[in-house]
Structures are given as C-alpha cells and as structure tokens.
Amino acid sequence: MHLPAAAGQGALDLWQITAAGGLDPSLLVVIVAAALAAVVFTWRSLDPGLGLARRLAITGMRTLVLGVALFILVQPTLRERTVREVQDRVAILVDASGSMTRGGGASRLAAEKRILAAAKADLDRLGQKHRMDWYGFAGGLAKARGADDIAEATGDAGGTDIRGALARLVAEKAEEPLAGVLLLSDGADTELTRSADGELDLSWFKSIGAPVNTVAVTGSPAGQKDLFIVEARAAPFAFSRSQTPIVVTLHSRGLADRQAEVILSEDGAVLQRREVRLVGGEGRTTFMVSPSRLGREVLTVSAPPPPEDQVPENNRAHVTFEVLRDKFRVLHLAGLPSWDQRFVRDTLKSWPRVDLVSFYILRTAYQSSTLGSAGLALIPFPTEAIFEEHLDEFDVIIFQDFEPLPYGVDKYLERVADFVRRGGAVAVVGGPRAFGPGGAGGGPLADVLPLRPYPASVPERQLSDATPFRARLTAAGRRHPVTRLVSDEEENKILWRSLARLDGAARVAGTASDALVLVDHPYMQAEDGPLPIIAVRTVGNGRSLAVATDSLWRYRFTGPMEGGPTDVLPSFWRKAIAWLTADPELERLRVHVTPSPVRAHGTARFDVEMLDEAYKPLPGATLSATVSWIDARDKERQDTFDLRLDGEGRYGREWTPKGAGPHRLTVKGPGGAEVAVRFLVEESDKELKHLAPDEPLLAAIADATGGSHSSGAIALDDLRLTGAARKEVLGRRDVPIWDHPLAILLLVGLLAGEWALRRRVGLH
Amino acid sequence: MKENPRNSDGAASTPFSRRKLLAGGCALGALALLPSRSLGVGPASQVGVLQLVYPGGNWRPRPTALRRLMWEVHKRTAVDSTLEPVEAKPEIGLLSTSPLAYLSGDRAFPDFEQPAIEALRRFLKLGGTLILDPAFAPDGDTGGLARSLDRFVGAVLPDSPPKPVPAVHVLYRAFYAVERPVGRVEGPPSLLGCELDGRLAVIRANHDLGGAWARDNMGNWELEVVPGGERQRENAFRLGVNLVLYALCQGYKDEETHRRFGRPATGG
The missing domain is CATH 2.60.40.1930 (Macroglobulin (MG2) domain)
Known part of the structure; x- marks a missing residue:
C-alpha cells in the first residue's frame, strides 16, 4: 500500500505497512490456519445446550485472543520512504577524429555540425524528457558542453575507437540510466579488428544494454581522392635464403581504375617494383623476398601518389619480421674417402639443421687419366658450377684433405677467400694434404685461415708427425663455444683430457696473429708456440676454422668403442658450424x-x-x-x-x-x-590508413544494439530509446505499531474475560 | 688352418719364410708402380680392414684375398689404404682400430662368446661395417657354414635380420655401377644386408668374393671363377671396391646434388 505524503524538493515521501516480525510467509499461513482451526474447535467443543448466545460469546472471545496474539506475532510496522524520480540520459557522441577533417573533399566535421544544427530543435525537445550528455570522441572520449564544443573537446588524432568510447561512456556513469546513444561518425574506426574472413565480432556492443542510434557522416565522396596502402603484411618469421611473401593491399577513393606502381625498399634502396591494377578501388600485389641477413628485417612499401592524391602521407607502409636460419648450408669437399671424412659426413648428415652438399674425390686425376672410365658410377667434379654459380648459396665450405690444383679449384681459392671476407665461412681440415704445399690451407686461402702453413721448400717429411697424442685444450679453448662441449668449464676440461688419442698432426709454421688457438699439441712446437691443432679466426665479416689432424674421427669411433662419450665429435662440429656462421646464439x-x-x-x-x-x-x-x-x-x-x-x-x-x-x-x-x-x-x-568512411559498420552497430541508423541527418522520430527512468530511495523510517503495553494488556484482558465467561457458564 | 700367434697389439704375426719374403718383395714392387700421392699424417690415418679371427672353423680360407682387394682399392680409387689386413679377434681394443671388418670361413664354427658378440654389436652401432664372405666349398655348403653365419648374425643384431639389398641400393653405385653381385660363383642375384640407423651395417655376400680376389704371390689366380670368364672376376673386384667405398662414403652417391650436377663420367 502506498500513501502519498509530504515530499522535499524533487523527492516524495511514501508510506507503507510492513511486517517486522520476520516470519516466513509460509509459516505465517500455517499459524493463521492453526488459529482458524482453534476457533472451529472451540465452537464445536461447546455444548449446544449452552445456548447460541453463550457459544457465540465464548468463541468470539477465543477469536479475539488468537487475533491479538497473531497481531503481536506479526509485528506490523508503518514504513516511511523518501524517494526521488531519477531522469534517464541520452548520450550524444560526435566523431572528432582525424578522418573527419582529413578524409579529402569537404570536411566531414563541418557536415557533422550542419547535421546537428539542423536537428537542434528536435534535440532540445528531446532534452525536455531526458538529460542530454554531449561527448566528442576519437581515440579517446571527452565531455563537451554541446555541439559547438566538440572540436575543442577532443583534438585527438590518435585513431578512432568507437567501442572504447562507448565502453567509457557506460562505465563513467553506471548509476545513471542510459536511455540510448546517438552516435555521429564516418565509421572510419581504427581499432576494431576483423577475423581472417573479414567478419567483425559485434557481440560486445549487445552488452551495452541501450540502443545505439547511428548517423553516418560521409561527406561528399566525389570530392575525396586518395590512393593509399591499406596494409603490408608479412609472416612474423622468415628463413634466410628462403623466399617469403610480403602482401601489399592498396585502395583508392575518388580515382578512376588505374595502374599503380608499388615499390619495395630497404634503407632507401629499391629492392623490387610491381605494377598493380586497381579495380573497383582495390588492388593487391605480392613481393617475394629472400632475406640473407639474420635478425630483424624492416622493409618499406610505397606507392608514388598520383597528382590528384589529396593525402599523399598514407602512400607508404612498413613491414618487419625476424629472419631465422632454417638450415646451415654446408659444402663438404674431401680430397679422398677416409674415416675422418666419413665421420664428418655422418655428423653433418644426421643433423637436421644442415643442408649438406658433398663432393668427394673418389678417384685421383692421375687415375682418371690412366685407368679409363668403364663401368664407373662417377660424375666429374663440378668445379665451375660450384665456385662460379653456387658459391654464395653456402654458409660454410669445408675443405677436408683437399688439394685444389688437380681439380682446377686453385684458381677459385681467391674467390673463396673473398667469400669469407664478405661474411662466408671456411674450414680446412686434415694433415699434409690440407696444410702442405698443395693443400687448400696454403695459397690464397692462407690469408683468411688461422694457421700459417710452411713454405713449399720445407721437406714433406717435416709436414706431419705421426706420433699419437692426446690433444690439449688451451685457456681460450676452455671458454670458446666451439670447444665448450659441456657448459661447466671444469667438466669441459676433464672431458677433453679423457678423449681418445689422435694418430698424429699436421705441422704448420704457426698461427695468424689474430687467430685463436683452442686446442694444441701437448709437446710439439710451431715457430710461435705449441703446435696448434684446432684454431679459429675472424676475417672481415667472415670466419674460418682449421683442424690440423686427420684423425678427429677417433673421437667418434675409437673413443666410444673404449667406453668414451659418443657425442664429442658431433657436438664439436655442430658448435663449429654455428660459430662459423655467426649464429646469433x-x-x-x-x-x-x-x-x-x-x-x-x-x-x-x-x-x-x-x-x-x-x-x-x-x-x-x-x-x-x-x-x-x-x-x-x-x-x-x-x-x-x-x-x-x-x-x-x-x-x-x-x-x-x-x-x-x-x-x-x-x-x-x-x-x-x-x-x-x-x-x-x-x-x-x-588515421592515415583509415580515412575511408565505413557506413556498414555504423549500420551493424545500430542493428546489434537495437538502435536506428540514418545517413546524413538525424531522424528523431526513428530514434529508439528505452524507458530507463527510475525512482531512487533517499531515506527510510520504520514506526512499530504493535510495540505498545496496550497490546499486551489487551491480550491479558481478553484471556481473563474468556476465562471469566467460561466460569460463568459453568465451564472449566 | 691353424690360428696364428699374436703380438702385443693383438695383430697376428706369421713366421718368417722365403714365401713371405718373396711376397713382400712383390708388394714393394707393386707400390713403386702406384701413382705418386702425398700422404696422410701417418699409417694410422690410412684405411685398413680388420680380418676377424675366431676359434674353430677356418677364419682365413682365402689368405691372399683381402690384400689383393685392398691393392685394387688403392690402385683404382683415391682411398689411401693399407694393403695388409689387420687380423683381429672380436675384442673392444682391436675392433676400435678400424670401422671396417671382414669375416670369412669355409666350414661351421662355434658360436661366439658373449663378450665378442657385444663388442661386435658396439662396433656396428658406432658406425662400423662388417662384410661376411663365406667361402663355400665347390660342392656347396656341406659344412654347415651358412647355419653358423645365421646364428652369428642373429646374435649380433637380433633386431635387424638380413634382407636382400635391392638392385637400386647405393651400394651397387658406390664407385662402379654393379648390375649384379658375383664372386667366384655366380651366386644369388642380391647381397644380404642388416640395417642400422638407415645404413647397411652387416653385408653378406654368398658368392665367395674372396675366391675371386685371391691371387698368389706369383700373380696367378688361385681359383677359377664359375661359370667363368675374366669379366666375372673383374665384376667381383668391382663389387669389392664398392663395399669399401660404401663403408667410407655411405649414401654419398645417393645425394640429390649428384643428380643435379653430374652426368655419368669420371671424377667424384
């Protein structure tokens, strides 16, 4: 029951009787039923001979007792409430983003203000029923005093975020009922993302709980002329020397279908050009690039603007991706089949990260010239193809016991040295065949190798020593990644001491001044110190490795046969290849x-x-x-x-x-x-990439929220708003009406009266 | 044949004899005819073959065969090989000296002791190659040699039973293009092989290859080839060369680059 009462300013006082006893309604029903049953029982228990009047009097007294007891039990209370009618609000969001002034042609912001001016009377009328909250939005949301205040309110060119603006609007005054939103925009949102098939997920907009009425402000499309790059997309990772696509999407507005040039460049240097046919304002092209440098790549895509292009700033885009190495491309040249060659090959072939190309001299030049070729399954050594056409395809070239002269490779050694200085890598491995006067380790390659071979005048017998020895790790070798076979330095030292003996070593004059000797001979001497066995060197942009023995295979076969570790040689070569190729790790x-x-x-x-x-x-x-x-x-x-x-x-x-x-x-x-x-x-x-109006987006937001959509004008009659006004309770006061001594006295008096009446008629 | 006494390195030594002296002289003479080659670090760097020595049976039915094969390998290929095989018991210390071993026989032999089996298994798993070349008697396997070899292979590689090596296998193209394996006898159309980690670890020829290779120190072939002809003997050598080259180069001739770069000719 509501009783109108005196109200303060903007507020009303309402009265209401409530039960303060806190009885559960179902329990109350049971108690009332029991009381009624008690009355009926009282009536039926009285002897009809008492006469109707006495029976009625006694039953009436019992009924009054039970009634008063129920009254006390229910504890009726008079509740006074002071309430206020809360007015709902209509939010008017006005797009003030960069696209509203830079979209080309007449300013959309001016058009927007014209639309608001034309609807001023209607909006004022709407303001009599609802509170009108004005906002300008772009990348953020700013309160405004009215339509004329919008440009000053935002001034934010950092994108257009319709969803963000609505979210902040709802959260800002969550306690105030929102009857609806009127959104004026060109729809050129910069933040909404689409799925792979181009679909927008608008489910969030449904959660606003109020209709969003959208008004498209697209300006005059005829006056907008713009060619722009919408997107340049590449996979986040690419593999070196493997082709990776860069997909470029171009759009144009207000321009006739045309051919556009697209340029791919790096650090200002043009890498590739493409001609793209724009049909219906859209065009797409794909550049295939094969990055050679590891690490992060940043490329620029640009489309030279036509003379009528009003926004030339959006004709350029950048794309970045990480270049990884998929495989180490290794060229393995062996001067003869040997166990050392066999186990280097085994190591490289069993490592999935190596793409191995190998050529082994199975037959010497002398044999080829004297023994004929009947029945052979051999191919000629493809010297020219390797060194003239394919050299740069490799990361590492391994010359193992290789003598270049008989196979015409000697004339390419200078080229190989240059390949190293430019960033390639070379390893020379073996005995006197590698480091003797005819070996690959001499001649032009010596300039980039870590070891200095003896001059040709030194007798052949002095070029090697066939005494078995246990190779010794140097101080530099203990820490260098090539010879750091286990991470702990002390364990690494112990491991090298435990390795199998090698069969002997090639003798060299010494070490290049900037080389690093990692493993040396325990007692043999070169001219400048202990005889180096394994050494490395950095030359220009490239690197080199020298192994002055042809029996490292003992680490993979003899040592493990006798109980030693099996992974020493594979680990050494893997680390060597990684170091030679400047693996970032x-x-x-x-x-x-x-x-x-x-x-x-x-x-x-x-x-x-x-x-x-x-x-x-x-x-x-x-x-x-x-x-x-x-x-x-x-x-x-x-x-x-x-x-x-x-x-x-x-x-x-x-x-x-x-x-x-x-x-x-x-x-x-x-x-x-x-x-x-x-x-x-x-x-x-x-904003530069989102200047084009997107009216379908605005229509979709309206549809998702139950709002209306119009274009170029505010249709007030179609505006959809919810009846969101509500009453707000400002205060409450309870006045108990049972809590009085009279109620108890009445109950006692009625009990006493009933007792007296019963005595008077002769009942006990 | 009696087992030879061994020296401290485990290699068999044979008593001095005029026959040995003559053989040595012939070998030196032959070496002098070899093309000049610069050498490796030392003899240990050369490619040698282990001839397995075992008790019972006859571990060396064709005494000159391996020397003759390695001579042909040396003469025909770039391999820097030792001519004399190293006689070795199947023990860790001896097997660890070279990843190429050869086992022959002409009669049944007792099962190998377990340590020998385990040493050979380790040898094969670490990359070794074992060539089985039974020298059957002219009237066939009358001595139960085949059963001994079957038991031997089953014990060493129980999980890799021998299978025919198909005609397209790189083994038949490792150096020569071999259409069909032949030895002293024509034998079956294919070799048998036990695979480990994608390679042939044990290769068995039932063609008496050693019988075709064997040549005495005066230069005479020790046995006639059946059905006959010097072409058959040459093909037996070609197969032997391929076996050594396969042990060294594995699947090298199968690489895609060889199809991309080359055409059949001479070279690598």
Whole structure:
C-alpha cells in the first residue's frame, strides 16, 4: 500500500505497512490456519445446550485472543520512504577524429555540425524528457558542453575507437540510466579488428544494454581522392635464403581504375617494383623476398601518389619480421674417402639443421687419366658450377684433405677467400694434404685461415708427425663455444683430457696473429708456440676454422668403442658450424631491441651484452651506439650515445623514439666488434590508413544494439530509446505499531474475560 | 688352418719364410708402380680392414684375398689404404682400430662368446661395417657354414635380420655401377644386408668374393671363377671396391646434388 505524503524538493515521501516480525510467509499461513482451526474447535467443543448466545460469546472471545496474539506475532510496522524520480540520459557522441577533417573533399566535421544544427530543435525537445550528455570522441572520449564544443573537446588524432568510447561512456556513469546513444561518425574506426574472413565480432556492443542510434557522416565522396596502402603484411618469421611473401593491399577513393606502381625498399634502396591494377578501388600485389641477413628485417612499401592524391602521407607502409636460419648450408669437399671424412659426413648428415652438399674425390686425376672410365658410377667434379654459380648459396665450405690444383679449384681459392671476407665461412681440415704445399690451407686461402702453413721448400717429411697424442685444450679453448662441449668449464676440461688419442698432426709454421688457438699439441712446437691443432679466426665479416689432424674421427669411433662419450665429435662440429656462421646464439656482441614493433609514443628497450674473444664478459667496457632514422621531412637523423657495461658485461636502457618508421641501432665495441639491429617504430597517426568512411559498420552497430541508423541527418522520430527512468530511495523510517503495553494488556484482558465467561457458564 | 700367434697389439704375426719374403718383395714392387700421392699424417690415418679371427672353423680360407682387394682399392680409387689386413679377434681394443671388418670361413664354427658378440654389436652401432664372405666349398655348403653365419648374425643384431639389398641400393653405385653381385660363383642375384640407423651395417655376400680376389704371390689366380670368364672376376673386384667405398662414403652417391650436377663420367 502506498500513501502519498509530504515530499522535499524533487523527492516524495511514501508510506507503507510492513511486517517486522520476520516470519516466513509460509509459516505465517500455517499459524493463521492453526488459529482458524482453534476457533472451529472451540465452537464445536461447546455444548449446544449452552445456548447460541453463550457459544457465540465464548468463541468470539477465543477469536479475539488468537487475533491479538497473531497481531503481536506479526509485528506490523508503518514504513516511511523518501524517494526521488531519477531522469534517464541520452548520450550524444560526435566523431572528432582525424578522418573527419582529413578524409579529402569537404570536411566531414563541418557536415557533422550542419547535421546537428539542423536537428537542434528536435534535440532540445528531446532534452525536455531526458538529460542530454554531449561527448566528442576519437581515440579517446571527452565531455563537451554541446555541439559547438566538440572540436575543442577532443583534438585527438590518435585513431578512432568507437567501442572504447562507448565502453567509457557506460562505465563513467553506471548509476545513471542510459536511455540510448546517438552516435555521429564516418565509421572510419581504427581499432576494431576483423577475423581472417573479414567478419567483425559485434557481440560486445549487445552488452551495452541501450540502443545505439547511428548517423553516418560521409561527406561528399566525389570530392575525396586518395590512393593509399591499406596494409603490408608479412609472416612474423622468415628463413634466410628462403623466399617469403610480403602482401601489399592498396585502395583508392575518388580515382578512376588505374595502374599503380608499388615499390619495395630497404634503407632507401629499391629492392623490387610491381605494377598493380586497381579495380573497383582495390588492388593487391605480392613481393617475394629472400632475406640473407639474420635478425630483424624492416622493409618499406610505397606507392608514388598520383597528382590528384589529396593525402599523399598514407602512400607508404612498413613491414618487419625476424629472419631465422632454417638450415646451415654446408659444402663438404674431401680430397679422398677416409674415416675422418666419413665421420664428418655422418655428423653433418644426421643433423637436421644442415643442408649438406658433398663432393668427394673418389678417384685421383692421375687415375682418371690412366685407368679409363668403364663401368664407373662417377660424375666429374663440378668445379665451375660450384665456385662460379653456387658459391654464395653456402654458409660454410669445408675443405677436408683437399688439394685444389688437380681439380682446377686453385684458381677459385681467391674467390673463396673473398667469400669469407664478405661474411662466408671456411674450414680446412686434415694433415699434409690440407696444410702442405698443395693443400687448400696454403695459397690464397692462407690469408683468411688461422694457421700459417710452411713454405713449399720445407721437406714433406717435416709436414706431419705421426706420433699419437692426446690433444690439449688451451685457456681460450676452455671458454670458446666451439670447444665448450659441456657448459661447466671444469667438466669441459676433464672431458677433453679423457678423449681418445689422435694418430698424429699436421705441422704448420704457426698461427695468424689474430687467430685463436683452442686446442694444441701437448709437446710439439710451431715457430710461435705449441703446435696448434684446432684454431679459429675472424676475417672481415667472415670466419674460418682449421683442424690440423686427420684423425678427429677417433673421437667418434675409437673413443666410444673404449667406453668414451659418443657425442664429442658431433657436438664439436655442430658448435663449429654455428660459430662459423655467426649464429646469433654464439655472438660475442649481442644487441636486442624490444618490443617489435615499438609502439607509437612508446619507448624502445635496448639490451647489450659483450664478451671478449675468449667469451668472458667484459665488465666496465665502453661501447658506442648510434640510432639512425629518416624523419618526416626525409632527413636522416641520428642519436649517438656511449654505453658502459656493468659488472656482468651488460647494459640496458630505455630510448624514446623521436619519429616513426624504420630505425637502426648500431653498437660498436672493442676489437672492431659491431652489430646493427633494425627496428620499426609504429606510425603514430593511425588515421592515415583509415580515412575511408565505413557506413556498414555504423549500420551493424545500430542493428546489434537495437538502435536506428540514418545517413546524413538525424531522424528523431526513428530514434529508439528505452524507458530507463527510475525512482531512487533517499531515506527510510520504520514506526512499530504493535510495540505498545496496550497490546499486551489487551491480550491479558481478553484471556481473563474468556476465562471469566467460561466460569460463568459453568465451564472449566 | 691353424690360428696364428699374436703380438702385443693383438695383430697376428706369421713366421718368417722365403714365401713371405718373396711376397713382400712383390708388394714393394707393386707400390713403386702406384701413382705418386702425398700422404696422410701417418699409417694410422690410412684405411685398413680388420680380418676377424675366431676359434674353430677356418677364419682365413682365402689368405691372399683381402690384400689383393685392398691393392685394387688403392690402385683404382683415391682411398689411401693399407694393403695388409689387420687380423683381429672380436675384442673392444682391436675392433676400435678400424670401422671396417671382414669375416670369412669355409666350414661351421662355434658360436661366439658373449663378450665378442657385444663388442661386435658396439662396433656396428658406432658406425662400423662388417662384410661376411663365406667361402663355400665347390660342392656347396656341406659344412654347415651358412647355419653358423645365421646364428652369428642373429646374435649380433637380433633386431635387424638380413634382407636382400635391392638392385637400386647405393651400394651397387658406390664407385662402379654393379648390375649384379658375383664372386667366384655366380651366386644369388642380391647381397644380404642388416640395417642400422638407415645404413647397411652387416653385408653378406654368398658368392665367395674372396675366391675371386685371391691371387698368389706369383700373380696367378688361385681359383677359377664359375661359370667363368675374366669379366666375372673383374665384376667381383668391382663389387669389392664398392663395399669399401660404401663403408667410407655411405649414401654419398645417393645425394640429390649428384643428380643435379653430374652426368655419368669420371671424377667424384
């Protein structure tokens, strides 16, 4: 029961009787039924001879007793409530994003304001029923005083986020009922993502709980002329020397179907060009690239703007991906079949990361010229094909006991040396056949190898020593990744001491000045120290390895036969191949830039780590770093700073980009170590790629939320709003009406009256 | 034949004799005819073959066969090989010296002791290759040799039973293009092989290859080939060369690059 009462300003007082006894309704029904049963029982238990009047009097008294007892039990209370009518609100969201002013042609923002001005009277009328909340939105949401306040309210060109604006709107005044939303926009949202088949997931919009009425503001399409790159997409990872696609999607608006040129470039250098036919305003092309450099790649795709293009800034896009090595491509040239060749081959063939091409001299040049070729299953050694056509396809070339002259390889050794200086790798393995006067280790290759062979005048018998010996790990070899077969330095030392004896060694004059000897002979001497057995060297951009014995196979067969470990030789060659190919995991200077890509207005994190030539950390070393990029005016910019490594040889810092697009971080360390890492800073102006209006999106949002959609005007009559007004309780007061001594006295009096009446008629 | 006494290295030594002296002289003379080659680090770097010595039976029915084969390998291929086989009991220390072993016989032999079986199994699993070349008597396997070999192979590689080596296997193209295996006898159309990790670890020829290879120190063939002809003997040598080259180069001739780069000719 509601009783109108006096109300304060904007508020009403309501009265209501309630039960304060807290009795469960079902229990109350049971009690009332029991009371009625008691009344009936009382009536029936009275002797009809008492007369009707007495029976009625006694039963009436009993009924009154039970009634008063029930009254006390139920505890009736008078409740006074002060309530207020809460007015619902209608939110008007006005798109003020970059696309509203930069979409080409007449400004959509001006059109938007014209639409609002034309509907002013209707909106004022709507404001009499609902509270009108005005907002401007772009990448964010800003409260506005009215239609004229919108541009000043946002001024945000960092994208268009319709969903985000609605989410903030709902969350901002969750306690105030939302009757509906009126959304004016071009629909050029920058944040909504589509599924692989182009579908939008609009389920979130249904959860708003209020209809979103959308008004499309598309301006004058005829005046908008724009050719732009919608997207340049590549897989996040690519394999070196393997082709990977870069798919470029172009759109045009207001331009006739045409042929557009698309250019793929890196650091300003054009890599490829494509002609794309734009049909119906859309075109697509695919560039196939075969990256050779490991690490992060950043490429630029651009479409030269036609003269009538009103937004030339959106004709360029960047794409970044990580280049990994799928396989090490190894060329294994052996001068003769031998056990050493056999077990190197076994190791490389059994390693899935190696793509092995091998050529073994099965028959000497002398045999070929004197013994005929009947019945042979051999092929000629393809010298020209390998060294003239395919040399650069390999990561590592292994010359094992190989003598170049008889097979015409000698004239290509200078080319192989150049291949190493340019970033390739070579290993020369074996005895006097490798390091003697005719071996691959002499001649032009000697300039890039770690070992210095003896001159041709030295007698052949002095070129090797056939005394079995146990190879000795040097101080550098204990830490170098090639000979670090187990991670613990002490265990590694013990392991090398336990290995099988080798059959002998090739004797060489000494070591190149910048080479590193990892394993040497325990007592034989070269001119400049102990006879080197395994040595490495970095030459230009490449690397080289020398193994001055032809019996490392003992580590794979003889040693394991006698109970030694079986994986020493495979482990050695795997590490050697990884080091020779500058596998990033084995680099001395390591530079990481995260995240990729770096967010617009975000920061990049640079992490640098440097080890010395023996792979020990370089604490306290000072390195120099340069970040370079091209600014918006096409001028090269640089930011240079020094970095000092900490006690563990590491350095880390945050860096704030000053522009968008491809960047390069170059770090230079002691000993000529240098690493360049590319990274991409995202374009801060998301609007550039989302200038085209998207009216279907607006219609779909309206449909999903139960709102209406119109184009170019506000149709107030079609506007859908919910009756969301409600009453808000401001205060409450309970007045108990049972809690009085009279109620008890009445109950006692009635009991006493009934008792007296019963006595009077002779009942006990 | 009596077992030879052994020296401290485990290799068999034979008593000095005029016949040995003559053989040595012939071998030196033959070496002088070889093309000049620069050498490896030392003799241990050369490719040698172990001739397995076992008790009972006859472990060396064709005493000159392996020397003659290795001479042909040396003469025809780039392999830097030792001419004399190393006689070796199937023991860890002896088997660890070379990954190529040869076992022959002309009569039944007792089962190998368990340590010998385990040593041979380890030898094969670590990459060794074992060639079985039974020298059956002219009237066939009257001595139960085949059953001894079956038991031997079953004990060493119980999980890799011998199977015919198909005609397309790289073994038949390892150096020569061999259409069909033949030895002193024409024998079955294919070799038998036991595979380990994708390679033939045990290769068995039931063609008496050693009988075709055997040549005395005066240059005379020791046995006639059946059905006959020098072409058959030459093919037996070609198969022997292929066996050695397969042990060294494995599937090298099967590589795709050989089809891409080459055409049948001479070279590698």
